[in-house]
Amino acid sequence: MEWRDEGIILGTRRHGETSAILEVMTRLHGRHLGLVRGGRSRKQQPLLQAGNRVDLLWRARLDEHLGTFQVEALDLNAARLFDSACAIYGLQTLAGHLRLLPERDPHERLYETLGLVIDHLDDPAAAGELVVRFEVMLLDELGFGLDLSECAATGSRVDLAYVSPKSGRAVSRDAGEPWRDRMLVLPSFLLEPGQRADASAVAQAFLLTGFFFSRHVYEPRGFGEPEARSAFLGALRRHRPGAHADGGESAA
Structure with a gap:
């Protein structure tokens, strides 16, 4: 089985002496893990940094297997983010x-x-x-x-100022004023x-x-x-x- 997708790298962890397990958020396949052979090499390490957007080819014998990734760079954001x-x-x-x-x-x-x-x-x-x-x-x-979208108490869509901690619904300023100390802003x-x-x-x-x-x-x-x-x-x-x-x- 195989698929190709783009993804954003979330993290990596070591696997064996030379490989890495890559964790990515992909556009169509959700959060996905896969093995990158040679992922700990000097050539691969700059590519496999969190925040980079990459092109991915995933292959596995069965869908439930970890599978392997082939990775190519799209946007190398990690270098820009590293200093902040x-x-x-x-x-x-x-x-x-x-x-x-x-x-x-x-x-x-x-x-x-x-x-x-x-x-x-x-x-x-x-x-x-x-x-x-x-x-x-x-x-x-x-x-x-x-x-x-609207006040839980009155249905009004204007001057929404609070959120009820019980329901997670918005509350207007007038309706929530008597309980403002219990409300979330x-x-x-x-x-x-x-x-x-x-x-x-x-x-x-x-x-x-x-x-x-x-x-x-x-x-x-x-x-x-x-x-x-x-x-x-x-x-x-x-x-x-x-x-x-x-x-x-x-x-x-």
Whole structure:
């Protein structure tokens, strides 16, 4: 069996003396692993770095086998991202998020968004906003999507300011005011695809997504917020004054 696809490298691990097991997010075949023979060679190592976009040929005798990859470069992003702590931790965060999905489960929308985020990971002014939008999308793909289309209490589609921690639905400012201390803040930029956000709004958005990741994903699986996500938020705070939220469940 074989297929050809493009993918973005998430990571590698050693296999034997000379080979490597490559983990990629592919456009049509989801998160996929495969063996790269000679993957630890000096020639192959620069190619097999996280963040690089590559062309892949996968072959295996049976579909359930690990299989082997032949890899060719498309965009070598790793060299550009290497000097930025924000980019490194951001990439690790994205890879960790994608590992929450079943292996080989296609998510073409996430793949396209991943490529867009990686293009801007070394720009802290854009990276935080893009990563948190990715988290909103991932929650939806995991089956825990937020309903930000209208107020849960009144059906209004205007002045949405909060999210209910119980239902994950938006709440208007007037309807949520009596319970504002129990509500999660809904930054307005999450409602508008093209709207830019300041550091404070991005921090509030990470509190929002962090709360629902903790409730629906981390706690049921018995672990806390990944270290890479905490480190990414720390890097954002250093580069973007005003981003003081920690992204965890304490926002509730």
